[in-house]
Amino acid sequence: VYLERYAVRRLPFARLGERDVAFFERLLPGRALTAQEEVKPFNVDWLKSVRGCSQLVLKPQTTAEVSQVLRYCYEKNLAVNPQGGNTGLVGGSVPVFDEIILSTALMNQVISFDKVSGILVCQAGCVLERLNEYVEEQGFIMPLDLGAKGSCHIGGNVATNAGGLRLLRYGSLRGTVLGLEVVLADGSVLDCLTSLRKDNTGYDLKQLFIGSEGTLGVITAVSILCPQKPKAVNVAFLGCQSFAKVLETFTTCRAMLGEILSAYEFMDEKCMELVERHLKLSSPVADSPFYVLIETSGSNSSHDEEKLNNFLEQAMASGLVTDGTVATDDKKIKRLWSLRERITEALTHEGYVYKYDISLPVGKLYDLVDDMRARLGQSAKNVVGYGHLGDGNLHLNITAESYSHSLLDAIEPFVYEWTARCSGSISAEHGLGFKKKQFIQYSKPRGAVVLMQQFKAMLDPKGILNPYKTLPSAPEWGLC
Template sequence: MEEETLYATSNPLYGGSLGKNINCWRSLSTCTAKLQESSVAKLQGIQSSQRRLLGSSAYELHRNDSFSKLSLEDIDYFKKILGEKSVIQDEDVLSTANVDWMRKYKGSSQLLLKPRNTNEVSKILKYCNSRYLAVVPQGGNTGLVGGSVPVFDEVIVSTSSMNNIIGFDNVSGILVCEAGCILEKLDSFLAEKGFMMPLDLGAKGSCQIGGNVSTNAGGLRFVRYGSLRGNVLGLEVVLPNGTIVDMLGTLRKDNTGYDLKQLFIGSEGSLGIITKVSILTPLRLSSINLAFLACNDYLSCQKLLLEAKTKLGEVLSAFEFLDCESMELVLSYLDGVRNPLPPSNFYVLIETTGSNESHDKEKLESFFLHSMERGILSDGVMAQDMNQASSFWQIREGIAEALMKAGAVYKYDLSLPIENLYKIVEEMRKRLGESAKVLGYGHLGDGNLHLNISTPVYDDTVFELIEPFVYEWTSKHRGSISAEHGLGLMKANEIHYSKSSEAVHLMASIKGLFDPNGIMNPYKFLPRSLLSQHKEDASLHGPEI
């Protein structure tokens, strides 16, 4: 598909005339000004080396001594089954693989394995299980909760050498591929066939489909194409004991038995390793439009969402928001990014995807006019071409990177009822005062807030003001402490803020059933008290599968 067909090169109805229509931009609150004077300036001097690397000590964790330590015989065995090249002990490679994307979590693994196919994964896990060697599965290592890196000396099993596309059916749109395929590459592959991936996220250039499925990633297209729980049609997985379970169905509907693959979707490497994925991909419809809009207050953003759902209905494909603090940070830290609108308190990105360009534009026009008349939209601009669309997306997708450049960051990924979603940002600002910069942005269309707190360096006093307050507040407002990023190491012990004790207990039983020796991604995902308890139970009964 050529660029021109995706974004109309000239856009007479919008862009130009929209600039004319949407001209009721009013003088801003002092928010933007304040930001420039204070925190941002303070943050600018920070170098990445000053970020605190949180090793296990920060979590007061102790290595579980029932796991074996890696021996020379182990290495020899892996070389025998995988070949020299796939058994990596190189320090540089290991030091990258031991640290997460945020440079916040750091392990000390001595070994990275790169199996090339399912059988190799099976042999690895079977061996590790029998030797009580702990394992951490790693995809693109873009996870944001410390799940993808070792806590101590776990063996890293990377899927990056398993990156073949196995098949694509262009009648049904069903794609089958290996777990190590990079999301963006899959999307480009599909673009040529007139299809697209049902998910898209800022980390698309590095994250892998296996990692996406393991974290049940949401992202930018969720509001239109829904959850991976609906789109993933099949998986092949390897259990901790090496058993290969073929659940790689390629059917839209299949009600034969429990839907076991659902246990693996979002299980963050705690039950086994996903080796292949079958996924339903939607048609890449020909008309895509992107608007960058401004709202004066959060209430207007909310109203705009309802308006978009009604007026844009079936063509709405993204509804993202950011506050002025997020905008300022991006402008300060990312080169070549500019705000297409005069400063405002809130910005909203709306994308539509449809089969008929002129229908979509008519719908957008009616949506804009109505929203302007109702006073919920203060300004806006439509992307005139693919480049401008990318530059709009860069603002929203660049926030995570800007935060990284700005210093230390405390990331929270909350689901909240929409009416309360921004309150936590305001309360957190009051709570932290000048000591930190509080940013609110995210997937408003799905009720998903990314609350990010930026400080020059990691600071225990700040941390104690944030946690457990943020979890308690979320729980009180019937929210989820993890909308899409998962639990990992960061929130394993906090699950009870979002799940009942009966549910957590059931989860621990399931973990015990699949992984009786507890070798898969230990210390993470479930409360550590329950994990060790189940390990003991399991050793009494022996492996159950």
């Protein structure tokens, strides 16, 4: 449906031939998949909202293999879709037409871990949750965490500049990623895989690849700084009677919890209803219009509990919060987190999901949900809001029995115009991928987009890397 809607046409790349397949089978014996059944799952995204028709999946194990694959594709003008855990939400991780899928699934080796500095170096295909387990054994944690952790690859996380649940405390990947190894479109290997906290020798090239969604190069290895594992973690799950109270609770807890605050998430009552109904989870607090999840991470459990209790007492006494529960043991902490983390999954049970991932000034965050609900009325099944309030990041989701042009027309460009009026971002953390790339102008001025296209043309002159993604197609924009 997207192809039609945005009138996307296949660019004049070469078609995959028998000789090409033979080359790849020789290069990657047993790791060049062509059987339709094997290829199929790689063609469809996690949301089942976009589907390509690639006929070849390549599974290299080494950087040298990735380099040989790309050198060949570059010479033959074959388009390539780099794919990590395929958990992206904007159609960036699957082919649009017949692009060759380059999967990092077998590039899953840890290269090194330094216990003094906490610096991990690993291949791009390592699964985030496996890495977290690995460094946890040595007293550290990964600086990022997100709902898809069980499947997403660290290379994909970096390629999309994933945000997630720990950004409030440990900052973005732009600070924690110390080095990258990247294979460029022509197969040359760019080695920026250093493990230094500070390095001001020339331009920081790796930054350009962070968040470029596989359109400028294929990330093959990552060096990342892991924070120490906190000795004490507490989670509070609270009910609030209005969004204004959610906001006031945030400023109060930021002031009172200070350096131990590691997450401030919110969800509305509709979200709770859906996780209860579809996932059989039960709410630990009395029904409320809004719920807040607060996490603290610190080095001294009695200090942290004292801070948290002081805050909770004040929040209850002043009526900011009407009900709440606190967890200090791992099991209950996981249970509380799953209420928030599994909203995405619960939504998929409702039919088709229109997903929006918006950055806004925190005070206006929920106004967009209210306005959208009023606008759509009965034509949508659900309009829900949740997200990383501490980062000013709203996940706005709209569900309906099935996809319809008319509902989409009612949502877009309204949602983007609304966001642009508040100087927000139309994609806080999901990226633009295939589904959002035509809307970049709502968040970036024309001069910036033209410059991006110049970078793309410089680094990938034939445009073979993840085509049809991230940047708007050429006609409207003049370049390429």
